[in-house]
Amino acid sequence: MTVFDLAIVGSGPTGSAAALGALRTDPSLRVALLDRADFPRDKSCGDGIAPHVIDLLARVGVTGVVDDHTPVPRLRLQRDGARVERTMARPTWVIPRAVFDLRLRSAAQAAGAMLLRHRVRDLRAAQLVTVDGEVAARTLIGADGVGSVVRRALGREQGPLAVAIRGYTPTPTERAGAQTIVFDTARQPAYAWSFDRGDGLSNVGYGQLLGARAEHPNRAVLLERLEALLPGASEGGPGSWRGQLLPLSSGRWPRQEGRVLLAGDAAGLVNPMTGEGIYYAVATGLAAGRAAAQAVRAGAPGTAGVRYRRLTRRLLSSHLRHIAxxxxxxxxxxxxxxxxxxxxxxxxxxxxxxxxxxxxxxxxxxxxxxxxxxxxxxxxxxxxxxx
Ligand SMILES: Cc1cc2nc3c(=O)[nH]c(=O)nc-3n(C[C@H](O)[C@H](O)[C@H](O)COP(=O)(O)OP(=O)(O)OC[C@H]3O[C@@H](n4cnc5c(N)ncnc54)[C@H](O)[C@@H]3O)c2cc1C
Structure with a gap:
């Protein structure tokens, strides 16, 4: 069995960022990036990429990710008959995840990560972490999204959840050049969105918080609410509808210790106010990768958790409380x-x-x-x- 310095489960934005963070710290590290999916793969998402994500990627040498896409300068917020629309301090981007995630993963591979197609089912952590008895590593990062196998192996509970559905539909003139959010006062907290991709199509969708006891809405209900708030939006391209759960931050940053770390959605890091998670995915992925690399380099893989906590304290502690x-x-x-x-x-x-x-x-x-x-x-x- 090959022993890697770092194994990363999941090669979405979190996993690719983790590989980039680790290999930037030590390019000689042996890093395995495991994913159950073939890439490019679709992912249910609003595809909204904040400029801060591009800044973080540039710091590890990944540039040009958004160059062939149209920046979105305006944000419109609506509630009942009222609305505010302004130009944002910096534009955002709307890039289909099949494209964005593949670019990050290719950058991780170019930096030296080994890509492995593997669905992780079981994890054993001792002096080494062993994955399904097939891959062994000194450190491991769980970047496997909302249903994280690594989180469950660590015995961590799932936090609050939201559910959302997204599709692609032609952009009507009145919604061009903007990210539009329409709050649903009938089912608060919930909203519909329409994010202009700049290529004639918009990413549209509807999401709502899941209460502990409330009945979970099915696809028909989500699409009915989308149509009520953004008329015409639910007539999106057939086959483009895809729903998924969002693991919302509860305001606390779960304790990270030892040689197995969690980052991004696997760590329950989605903004509970907006449903945005890609910034946290890239930020915590980079930090987890750096922490693992530093720990291995110091000959003390078990200190990865302490180092990760130190690297993320400034980023996450007070911010998470404020968004909660x-x-x-x-x-x-x-x-x-x-x-x-x-x-x-x-x-x-x-x-x-x-x-x-x-x-x-x-x-x-x-x-x-x-x-x-x-x-x-x-x-x-x-x-x-x-x-
Ligand atoms: C409908 C919707 C709209 C959203 N809109 C936005 C938005 O506009 N902007 C924004 O910033 N955020 C948005 N988010 C949140 C964003 O999608 C996530 O925060 C982001 O994808 C987290 O990245 P990740 O790499 O942690 O997880 P993921 O992107 O889910 O990647 C996890 C990877 O792990 C792999 N994997 C999972 N299990 C295993 C396993 N057992 N073995 C091997 N591989 C495995 C998967 O194949 C996948 O490639 C939205 C989410 C939803 C559901």
Missing amino acids: AAARLSRFDPVLGAGLRASARHQRVFDDLVELGLARGHLTPTMIRSLGRELLLPSRPADPLRT
Whole structure:
């Protein structure tokens, strides 16, 4: 059995980033990147890529990932008849995951990772970590998404979940050049989206939080709500509909220890306010890869967890608490309405909101003050949001 320095389960954005982080730290490392799927593979997603993701990739030498795609400059938020639309501080991209994930995986392979097609079923961790009795490694990173086998092998519980469905449909003129989000006041917290890809098609979908006791919506219900909020959107291309669960962050960063680490969706890192997870996937993937490489290089693979905690503390600790608080607050209709009004009045509040929803932002004093004002002074002059 070949012994790798690092085995990574899953080669989505998290897994590829982990390989890149590790090999950037030590190019001589033996890294195996395992996935059950053949690539390119589709993945249910809104395909929204924040500019911060491109920054992180550039830092490990991966450039040009979005060059042949059209940047999306505007974000539109709607609720009942009200809406705010502004240009974002930096544009985002909408890139089908079949394309984006393959590019990252190819970059990981070019950096030296060995790609293995393998569905992982079983994991044993001792002096080495053994995968299905076939692959052995000094360290291992679980980057295997929402249903993570590695998470279950570590005995970690699944956190809160949302469910969403996505499809591709022609972009109507009024939704071109923008990412549109329409909040569903009938089933809060839930929203429909339409993200213009810039090639005549949009990624459209609908997602909602799953309550512990509430009945889970089926595909017909999700598509019916999508159509109610974005008329015409559910007439997407046949075969493009794909649903999936999203593992939402509960606000806490689960303790990472030993030589087996979790990152991205496997670690339950999806923004509970927006459903964005690719930024965390790449950020924690890179950090986990670096931590594993440092630990192996130091001859102490068992210290990977401590190193990973250190590398992610600044990134995650307070940010996760802030998005958890923001997600709880935005479940109250008056707060959501006040947030949209404040964003319509002040570009700064809008920018802070985008930062909180897409990357590593915080609830800023400007946001809190403006929210408070909108909540406490309902007699303010004409609502700037009414369409
Ligand atoms: C409908 C929907 C819309 C979303 N929209 C957005 C968005 O617009 N922007 C955004 O930032 N985020 C979005 N997200 C979240 C985003 O998709 C995830 O956060 C992101 O894919 C996480 O990347 P990952 O690499 O951790 O997991 P994944 O992308 O799920 O990759 C996991 C990989 O592991 C492999 N794997 C799984 N199990 C095994 C196994 N046992 N053995 C071997 N391989 C295995 C899989 O084949 C897969 O390739 C959305 C999610 C959903 C469901």
